[in-house]
Amino acid sequence: MAAAATSSSLQALYSNYLSSSSSLFPSSSTSCIVSPSILKPKIICCSSSSSSASPITVVNGKAERSSAVTDRKEIRLGLPSKGRMASDTLDLLKDCQLSVRQVNPRQYVAEIPQLSNLEVWFQRQKDIVRKILTGDLDLGIVGLDTVIEYGQGNDDLILVHDALDYGQCHLSIAIPKYGIFENINSLDELARMPQWTKEKPLRVATGFTYLGPKFMEEKGLKHVTFSTADGALEAAPAMGIADCILDLVSSGTTLRENNLKEIEGGIVLESQAVLVASRKSLIQREGILDTTHEILERLEAHLKAAGQFCVTANTRGSSMEEVAERVLSQPSLAGLQGPTISPVFCKRDGKVEVDYYAIVICVPKKALYKSVQQLRAIGGSGVLVSPLTYIFDEETPKWRDLLQKLGL
Ligand SMILES: Nc1ncnc2c1ncn2[C@@H]1O[C@H](COP(=O)(O)OP(=O)(O)OP(=O)(O)O)[C@@H](O)[C@H]1O
Numbered sequence: 001m002a003a004a005a006t007s008s009s010l011q012a013l014y015s016n017y018l019s020s021s022s023s024l025f026p027s028s029s030t031s032c033i034v035s036p037s038i039l040k041p042k043i044i045c046c047s048s049s050s051s052s053a054s055p056i057t058v059v060n061g062k063a064e065r066s067s068a069v070t071d072r073k074e075i076r077l078g079l080p081s082k083g084r085m086a087s088d089t090l091d092l093l094k095d096c097q098l099s100v101r102q103v104n105p106r107q108y109v110a111e112i113p114q115l116s117n118l119e120v121w122f123q124r125q126k127d128i129v130r131k132i133l134t135g136d137l138d139l140g141i142v143g144l145d146t147v148i149e150y151g152q153g154n155d156d157l158i159l160v161h162d163a164l165d166y167g168q169c170h171l172s173i174a175i176p177k178y179g180i181f182e183n184i185n186s187l188d189e190l191a192r193m194p195q196w197t198k199e200k201p202l203r204v205a206t207g208f209t210y211l212g213p214k215f216m217e218e219k220g221l222k223h224v225t226f227s228t229a230d231g232a233l234e235a236a237p238a239m240g241i242a243d244c245i246l247d248l249v250s251s252g253t254t255l256r257e258n259n260l261k262e263i264e265g266g267i268v269l270e271s272q273a274v275l276v277a278s279r280k281s282l283i284q285r286e287g288i289l290d291t292t293h294e295i296l297e298r299l300e301a302h303l304k305a306a307g308q309f310c311v312t313a314n315t316r317g318s319s320m321e322e323v324a325e326r327v328l329s330q331p332s333l334a335g336l337q338g339p340t341i342s343p344v345f346c347k348r349d350g351k352v353e354v355d356y357y358a359i360v361i362c363v364p365k366k367a368l369y370k371s372v373q374q375l376r377a378i379g380g381s382g383v384l385v386s387p388l389t390y391i392f393d394e395e396t397p398k399w400r401d402l403l404q405k406l407g408l
């Protein structure tokens with residue numbers, strides 16, 4: 001399977017989406033056809049929160065309002081109200097000592113006592129993105145797929161943290177394993193099939209009516225048509241409604257159970273939970289940068305710590321330097337900034353002496369066993385392993401990135 005964007009390149013990928021055309025569907029000059037059922041009408045509505053309620057225009061599902069940020073005093077954070085992302089989001093915030101206090105589960109507003117000027121609003125994920133764009137929310141935690149699908153290239157959306165390490169999935173094309181697709185294993189092969197003509201295009205069932213046509217157009221697929229449904233898309237090929245689907249995949253079980261397969265070059269996007277914000281809010285709303293900085297620092301410190309263990313061991317030695325040399329001769333024992341070596345004092349015949357030294361290092365969880373073996377190889381004994389809660393760096397790299405993106 002061809003590699004799609006890795007999480008480290010998600011921001012770059014998002015920037016690409018932002019810099020490319022922001023129109024909802026490919027232009028009519030291509031032969032990519034969009035079925036009329038998924039074209040959304042133009043709607044005019046008003047923001048609930050805006051005191052200077054300027055109208056919002058929703059064109060083809062894209063919310064637009066040109067005014068500056070509304071003059072409310074509170075900062076608003078949108079969190080998923082239900083579904084697979086909701087509890088993981090609350091758990092992450094709790095792990096960052098930012099527990100959300102909700103009076104009862106049916107109430108859609110809540111607070112985080114540590115962040116005094118912040119309101120939490122529980123919303124459906126797509127509405128979080130839409131409301132950030134209309135200025136009714138300032139920040140939100142949602143899947144990257146939702147940000148891109150509903151953000152539709154709007155450059156007011158800015159990724160504050162692009163890898164919150166849950167909600168991992170990818171958006172991918174899947175075709176039947178049987179029939180005319182039996183020997184088709186890549187997007188190129190799918191595109192070259194003689195079956196697809198102007199009169200009889202490839203029929204794709206998807207909920208991603210922005211990303212789907214955009215991807216197919218970018219990949220040069222001619223003669224494609226899209227239909228949409230609210231779920232259980234995997235049934236569409238077997239029901240004869242579509243030739244293939246474009247949907248989110250995580251374990252791959254649903255595809256397998258429905259006799260579908262992914263294809264080389266068919267991954268549109270790698271996704272996981274992200275923290276997204278309105279650029280306008282970040283620049284204009286009072287106090288929001290301090291609050292965002294605190295949230296970001298806590299997230300980064302927690303996420304960095306979550307991947308590491310703190311390992312301590314004792315070893316005999318003649319000096320701290322000599323022990324340090326032995327430790328640093330092992331490839332997995334460098335720690336975050338090098339090992340901490342300290343003398344272990346003991347009293348012998350009334351005299352305080354140092355025979356042993358304690359080694360303290362942070363090791364990536366994946367390298368734990370290798371590190372223990374290497375500590376033993378240099379004479380380490382009594383190895384203790386403990387979880388880390390936070391690792392606060394001198395400076396939060398993502399904060400530096402954010403200020404740069406804001407031009408501050
Ligand atoms: N296997 C998966 N299938 C779908 N989404 C996944 C999967 N794994 C992670 N996700 C993430 O979860 C999000 C969807 O969550 P969920 O299914 O709870 O919401 P939803 O059904 O799209 O929301 P709504 O009910 O508002 O339509 C996706 O946008 C994606 O970021």
Ligand SMILES: O=P(O)(O)OC[C@H]1O[C@H](OP(=O)(O)OP(=O)(O)O)[C@H](O)[C@@H]1O
Binds near residue numbers: 230254
């Ligand atoms: O790769 P898997 O782990 O099998 O997950 C993928 C499935 O999960 C999602 O559906 P969801 O459970 O949200 O149901 P829905 O289709 O009704 O939205 C998604 O739309 C796929 O159908």
Ligand SMILES: [Mg+2]
């Ligand atoms: Mg769902």
